[in-house]
Amino acid sequence: MLMGDMIQNLMLIDDDEDDREIFLTIVEDSFPDFSLSIATNGREALQKLQNSSNPPDIIFLDLNMPLMNGRQFMQAIKTDINLQQIPIVILSTSSDNKTRSDMEILGANYFITKPDKYSAWKEMLSDFFLNSPL
Amino acid sequence: MLKSTDYYNFLEGGGELGELVRNYDWSKTSIGTVDQWPLPLRTTVGIILHSGFPMFLWWGDEMIQFYNDAYRPSLGENGKHPGALGQSALECWPEIWQIIYPLISNVKATGESFFLEDQLVPIFRNGAIQDVYWTFSYSAVYDEYGAIAGVLVVCHETTKKVETIERLETTQSALILSESNLKNIIQRAPVAMCILKGPNHIVEIANDRMFILWGKVREQMINKPVFDELLEAREEGFEDLLTKVYQTGETYTRYGAPVTLYRNDEAQLAYIHFVYEAFREGDGEISGVMVVAIDVTKEISARQKLEESENKIRSLVESAPFPIGVYEGIEMRITMLNQAMINVWGKGDDVIGKTYMEVLPELETQKIYSQLEQVFKTGKPFHARNQRVDLVVKGQLEIFFFNYSFTPLYDGFGNVYGVMNTAADVTDLNIAKIKLEQSERNFRQMVLQAPVAMCILLGSDHIVEIANDMMLELWGKSFETVMHLPIFKGLPDARDQGLELLLDRVYNTGDPIIANERPVNLIRNGKWETVYQNFVYEPYRDSTGKILGVLAISVDVTPQVLARLKIEEIVKERTESLERKNDELSQFAYISSHDLQEPARKISTFIDALEMTLGSDIDPKAKTYIKKIDRASARMLTLIRDVLSISQLSSHHEKFELINLNAVLKDVLADYELLIDEKKCIVTINEELPFIRAIPVQMSQLFSNLISNALKFSKQNERVSVTIQHSRLDKSDVKNYKLKPGINYSKIDFIDNGIGFQQENASQIFNIFQRLHGRSDYEGTGIGLAMCKKILENHDGLIFAKSNLNSGSTFTIILPICE
Numbered sequence: 043m044l045m046g047d048m049i050q051n052l053m054l055i056d057d058d059e060d061d062r063e064i065f066l067t068i069v070e071d072s073f074p075d076f077s078l079s080i081a082t083n084g085r086e087a088l089q090k091l092q093n094s095s096n097p098p099d100i101i102f103l104d105l106n107m108p109l110m111n112g113r114q115f116m117q118a119i120k121t122d123i124n125l126q127q128i129p130i131v132i133l134s135t136s137s138d139n140k141t142r143s144d145m146e147i148l149g150a151n152y153f154i155t156k157p158d159k160y161s162a163w164k165e166m167l168s169d170f171f172l173n174s175p176l
Numbered sequence: 177m178l179k180s181t182d183y184y185n186f187l188e189g190g191g192e193l194g195e196l197v198r199n200y201d202w203s204k205t206s207i208g209t210v211d212q213w214p215l216p217l218r219t220t221v222g223i224i225l226h227s228g229f230p231m232f233l234w235w236g237d238e239m240i241q242f243y244n245d246a247y248r249p250s251l252g253e254n255g256k257h258p259g260a261l262g263q264s265a266l267e268c269w270p271e272i273w274q275i276i277y278p279l280i281s282n283v284k285a286t287g288e289s290f291f292l293e294d295q296l297v298p299i300f301r302n303g304a305i306q307d308v309y310w311t312f313s314y315s316a317v318y319d320e321y322g323a324i325a326g327v328l329v330v331c332h333e334t335t336k337k338v339e340t341i342e343r344l345e346t347t348q349s350a351l352i353l354s355e356s357n358l359k360n361i362i363q364r365a366p367v368a369m370c371i372l373k374g375p376n377h378i379v380e381i382a383n384d385r386m387f388i389l390w391g392k393v394r395e396q397m398i399n400k401p402v403f404d405e406l407l408e409a410r411e412e413g414f415e416d417l418l419t420k421v422y423q424t425g426e427t428y429t430r431y432g433a434p435v436t437l438y439r440n441d442e443a444q445l446a447y448i449h450f451v452y453e454a455f456r457e458g459d460g461e462i463s464g465v466m467v468v469a470i471d472v473t474k475e476i477s478a479r480q481k482l483e484e485s486e487n488k489i490r491s492l493v494e495s496a497p498f499p500i501g502v503y504e505g506i507e508m509r510i511t512m513l514n515q516a517m518i519n520v521w522g523k524g525d526d527v528i529g530k531t532y533m534e535v536l537p538e539l540e541t542q543k544i545y546s547q548l549e550q551v552f553k554t555g556k557p558f559h560a561r562n563q564r565v566d567l568v569v570k571g572q573l574e575i576f577f578f579n580y581s582f583t584p585l586y587d588g589f590g591n592v593y594g595v596m597n598t599a600a601d602v603t604d605l606n607i608a609k610i611k612l613e614q615s616e617r618n619f620r621q622m623v624l625q626a627p628v629a630m631c632i633l634l635g636s637d638h639i640v641e642i643a644n645d646m647m648l649e650l651w652g653k654s655f656e657t658v659m660h661l662p663i664f665k666g667l668p669d670a671r672d673q674g675l676e677l678l679l680d681r682v683y684n685t686g687d688p689i690i691a692n693e694r695p696v697n698l699i700r701n702g703k704w705e706t707v708y709q710n711f712v713y714e715p716y717r718d719s720t721g722k723i724l725g726v727l728a729i730s731v732d733v734t735p736q737v738l739a740r741l742k743i744e745e746i747v748k749e750r751t752e753s754l755e756r757k758n759d760e761l762s763q764f765a766y767i768s769s770h771d772l773q774e775p776a777r778k779i780s781t782f783i784d785a786l787e788m789t790l791g792s793d794i795d796p797k798a799k800t801y802i803k804k805i806d807r808a809s810a811r812m813l814t815l816i817r818d819v820l821s822i823s824q825l826s827s828h829h830e831k832f833e834l835i836n837l838n839a840v841l842k843d844v845l846a847d848y849e850l851l852i853d854e855k856k857c858i859v860t861i862n863e864e865l866p867f868i869r870a871i872p873v874q875m876s877q878l879f880s881n882l883i884s885n886a887l888k889f890s891k892q893n894e895r896v897s898v899t900i901q902h903s904r905l906d907k908s909d910v911k912n913y914k915l916k917p918g919i920n921y922s923k924i925d926f927i928d929n930g931i932g933f934q935q936e937n938a939s940q941i942f943n944i945f946q947r948l949h950g951r952s953d954y955e956g957t958g959i960g961l962a963m964c965k966k967i968l969e970n971h972d973g974l975i976f977a978k979s980n981l982n983s984g985s986t987f988t989i990i991l992p993i994c995e
Contacts, residue, residue, distance in 0.1 A: 060778050
């Protein structure tokens with residue numbers, strides 16, 4: 043079964059404009075059925091989520107962000123009964139084991155290191171949505 | 177004088193008296209000259225002179241005397257002869273006139289002869305009146321007219337015969353007397369006596385003492401063979417002895433003969449002095465044996481006891497390892513002396529038999545003679561300890577010290593007969609003691625003069641026995657306030673700082689305590705001060721090893737400690753600031769590399785995006801530029817990430833865990849599987865790797881870097897091989913490599929057959945950004961081995977490399993093993 047059939051709503055939380063752009067471009071190009079809501083930091087994302095009647099099916103979360111970083115966001119969402127079950131994919135340039143295991147402990151479902159190439163981005167996301175490991 | 181004409185036949189011969197008669201001047205006598213003599217006179221004188229029998233004649237009224245040679249000896253020498261011839265009777269015999277005159281008168285008056293046998297007639301002869309016995313007859317001699325004119329005495333001296341008879345009579349009366357008194361004498365004798373008669377030794381007489389000696393009563397013994405009741409004595413041969421005396425008459429005497437006698441209902445060994453003497457009758461015939469006996473059992477056994485005890489003493493004396501002497505009598509004659517005593521005196525071996533005073537005259541002034549005398553007189557032993565005695569040894573007066581005793585020796589009767597002298601030469605001990613005292617004094621002097629603070633604390637209360645000025649200064653107390661007081665009384669400010677426990681421990685266990693820079697708070701100069709001391713508490717012992725107290729030696733190191741503390745504080749501050757800066761630096765490295773990473777990644781990403789957007793219809797030059805930008809950005813990313821990695825190695829937040837290096841290696845090899853396959857590399861693992869405590873990520877980083885290097889710097893035309901071997905590091909190498917000792921280390925070699933490097937570069941390669949090859953030949957940032965070095969530093973390990981250009985390299989890592 044393709045994950046794509048289930049996934050309708052995505053949320054990307056990232057303060058990096060370029061990364062947001064790359065992400066958005068790839069989703070629009072490759073998965074036009076998906077709706078993508080975007081937040082530039084954890085706090086904004088949390089507000090959006092709490093005010094939304096249609097929570098996302100999956101959240102892509104950057105770690106290094108102003109106001110509320112990925113870690114703080116994780117802690118917050120996992121204490122919210124309505125939101126805690128949303129799968130979270132960490133999307134970070136940090137790829138060290140410690141960060142990975144910390145995030146897994148906090149409840150992250152998957153860990154993706156931001157690729158260095160556009161082509162790699164595309165490949166990675168396509169792969170993720172088509173063969174979701176979740 | 178006789179004229180030849182006056183010659184008369186009757187006067188011829190007649191021996192000495194014959195001649196005397198012939199030559200006698202008879203004219204001066206009342207009977208006148210021979211020619212005037214009447215015939216009866218002539219006849220009688222002729223008979224007398226020629227008779228061999230002693231004869232004597234009184235003639236005439238004056239009783240003129242004639243006698244012959246036979247009579248002559250009765251007058252003795254120097255007596256009446258020759259004066260008696262021609263003398264008148266009265267003149268001649270005044271001493272016996274009363275005896276003879278009545279006899280003569282009676283013969284003259286009656287004409288009757290008179291005969292007496294063995295009549296005592298004492299006469300003067302041989303210069304004295306002698307008792308002379310005579311058997312004699314007086315008979316009348318008639319003249320020619322028939323008238324009695326003279327008295328003829330025919331006599332024979334029987335003195336010898338009478339004396340013999342008298343002697344015989346005396347003996348006999350004595351015998352009678354002795355027989356009658358014998359019983360009394362024997363009975364009253366102060367010794368045991370008896371007379372045994374006949375060959376069977378029948379008891380005829382025996383006194384009570386004898387019955388007591390035999391242990392019998394009179395009725396058992398009297399008139400019976402003595403040995404019938406004394407069976408044991410018979411067995412022991414006494415009957416044979418007695419029989420021999422009876423037969424030979426030889427007296428037999430024995431002193432202290434042992435004999436078994438059945439007395440008081442038991443057989444007793446008795447010692448008897450006895451004499452067996454033949455008992456003879458008046459005729460000299462042996463009729464029995466007289467026995468005189470003295471029971472000396474008591475004396476003998478006393479003597480035996482004495483001998484026994486003497487022997488005991490003697491063997492004791494001789495075998496004793498310490499000096500013993502025995503001196504007897506008040507003069508203290510040396511009777512026993514063992515070698516030890518001889519040695520002590522140093523007067524040679526020849527001293528036994530001499531007196532104590534003779535041998536040891538030097539002691540006269542040392543009160544020892546009187547001690548001996550007191551013991552002998554009072555029987556009270558005398559003991560002296562550690563007494564100085566000066567003895568002359570080899571002519572030299574030397575000082576000795578003795579423990580000695582004079583003990584009275586008693587004989588079997590409880591009388592002191594001598595003194596036993598035992599002694600122990602304690603000179604050496606005393607000298608040792610004196611030396612000890614000297615060394616003790618020296619020690620005290622040393623304590624007082626020592627250039628460090630010293631004191632001696634005695635007993636469980638740690639009473640201050642000595643303390644030198646430096647110690648007093650350290651305490652901040654005066655001599656008077658602490659001396660001879662328990663230390664914590666004199667120094668109350670030192671209480672309750674744990675010192676009591678230390679002093680008690682040293683005093684009780686004898687184990688010394690060494691303390692370094694021990695702070696003690698004391699009131700000095702009126703205020704509390706912290707004094708840092710290096711001190712030693714040593715047990716203070718006597719010569720026997722007994723702990724008397726504690727010797728404390730202390731050095732005030734307060735200034736040094738304060739200086740050091742100050743330095744430490746500074747160092748700490750510096751270290752902290754350095755650490756802070758280090759942290760800042762690695763934080764900076766982390767953040768900067770992290771932040772730098774983003775734009776680099778963007779460049780890489782967007783170049784890629786640009787290339788894709790442009791598609792294939794692109795100017796070849798532009799394409800080349802895009803490629804160059806792409807490569808540069810990729811390289812920049814690698815660099816940034818490596819710097820990030822190495823900066824992360826500096827942060828100490830990673831946890832050490834027990835890890836299996838085999839698993840780590842396996843994972844790393846799996847990561848490089850593709851490259852290994854591509855290069856057709858042979859990986860050999862010679863020895864199982866150890867378990868160690870390490871930071872897992874760093875170990876995997878380490879192995880990863882080393883494997884990747886081996887693969888990277890391989891020769892183009894040769895099959896790549898990597899060998900990993902492991903061994904235990906030699907102890908000697910632990911020292912050589914200046915590793916932390918006392919820990920076991922593992923040595924892991926990564927051996928490749930790659931291009932190698934020149935050995936002179938072996939240490940450079942671990943420097944960050946150090947590269948030996950052109951970037952175009954071998955990719956790399958020059959950070960990998962620097963990371964390895966950093967990782968091993970983090971793990972107290974070591975990394976080094978050995979190589980020759982073109983002949984492979986060996987990278988050796990050394991890590992502490994977790995056993």
